[in-house]
Amino acid sequence: MWVRAMTTDVSTASLLHLDAVSVAYGETVVLRDLTLSVAPGEVLAVVGPNGAGKTTLLNGIVGLASVVAGSVTYDSRNLRNMRPERAGGMGIAYVPQGRWLFPYASGTMNLWSGGYPRRDRRAVDRDVKGFLSRWPVAQRVSRRNANVMSGGEQQVVAIGRGLVAEPRLLLIDEPSLGLAPVLVEEVFRVLTEISGGLLEKNAAIILVEQNVNMALEIADHVCVLAAGEIVHDGRRGELPASQIGDLYLH
Numbered sequence: 001m002w003v004r005a006m007t008t009d010v011s012t013a014s015l016l017h018l019d020a021v022s023v024a025y026g027e028t029v030v031l032r033d034l035t036l037s038v039a040p041g042e043v044l045a046v047v048g049p050n051g052a053g054k055t056t057l058l059n060g061i062v063g064l065a066s067v068v069a070g071s072v073t074y075d076s077r078n079l080r081n082m083r084p085e086r087a088g089g090m091g092i093a094y095v096p097q098g099r100w101l102f103p104y105a106s107g108t109m110n111l112w113s114g115g116y117p118r119r120d121r122r123a124v125d126r127d128v129k130g131f132l133s134r135w136p137v138a139q140r141v142s143r144r145n146a147n148v149m150s151g152g153e154q155q156v157v158a159i160g161r162g163l164v165a166e167p168r169l170l171l172i173d174e175p176s177l178g179l180a181p182v183l184v185e186e187v188f189r190v191l192t193e194i195s196g197g198l199l200e201k202n203a204a205i206i207l208v209e210q211n212v213n214m215a216l217e218i219a220d221h222v223c224v225l226a227a228g229e230i231v232h233d234g235r236r237g238e239l240p241a242s243q244i245g246d247l248y249l250h
């Protein structure tokens with residue numbers, strides 16, 4: 001009995017658990033035999049070179065790519081190949097690579113769009129206003145359409161939109177991609193603060209990044225993907241950032 005009581009079942013302790021998962025687009029299998037977990041209150045960083053399959057991993061979780069083997073468990077439910085439009089209702093928010101804001105809608109409207117799965121419109125309004133008042137960069141573009149915002153402004157709005165969804169699992173894909181270093185810092189300031197708030201509410205975050213140093217500043221766990229496979233998975237600090245880079249540069 002003792003042994004049983006002390007054994008933690010990883011699939012129930014975690015909010016999201018992938019077990020031996022393979023993900024494909026049509027006939028093309030991109031990820032093979034991937035096992036990873038993220039627990040409530042944790043940030044998992046997924047790093048790796050271009051084409052490693054990082055975006056495909058997030059797409060597989062939300063049903064935008066096909067999970068062709070293994071199991072995906074979220075909040076004790078089987079998530080394998082759910083329809084992508086169900087993600088919001090299940091508390092999963094996706095901040096995709098390239099932002100994908102509504103180009104002809106203002107910053108405020110884009111933030112509002114994150115609240116679509118929530119019933120309490122007043123709470124959405126409060127959260128949108130709260131985000132705008134907290135971040136001057138967002139306030140500046142509150143009335144400006146997304147297609148005329150800078151990359152950094154768009155990224156802050158995209159993160160805000162994810163936050164307004166009040167997620168239990170937030171997926172963020174390459175927030176620093178294509179941004180000047182000073183803007184990367186700004187985006188990570190926003191990310192650090194909002195992740196603090198979300199983790200306090202026991203949400204979990206999966207952050208995909210190529211900027212290993214930045215990712216390691218907020219991650220509890222780090223998983224290195226290369227050519228569709230996990231080549232390292234451990235707690236932050238087990239490997240210094242320079243060695244993590246080495247894992248996939250050679």
Ligand SMILES: Nc1ncnc2c1ncn2[C@@H]1O[C@H](COP(=O)(O)OP(=O)(O)O)[C@@H](O)[C@H]1O
Binds near residue numbers: 028048055
């Ligand atoms: N829609 C798609 N259809 C077929 N192959 C794709 C598609 N999207 C990405 N791929 C392929 O999957 C691999 C991984 O891509 P991706 O997940 O975007 O990598 P990363 O995000 O790590 O840069 C690449 O070889 C890419 O060409």
Ligand SMILES: [Mg+2]
Binds near residue numbers: 054055056173174
């Ligand atoms: Mg990608």
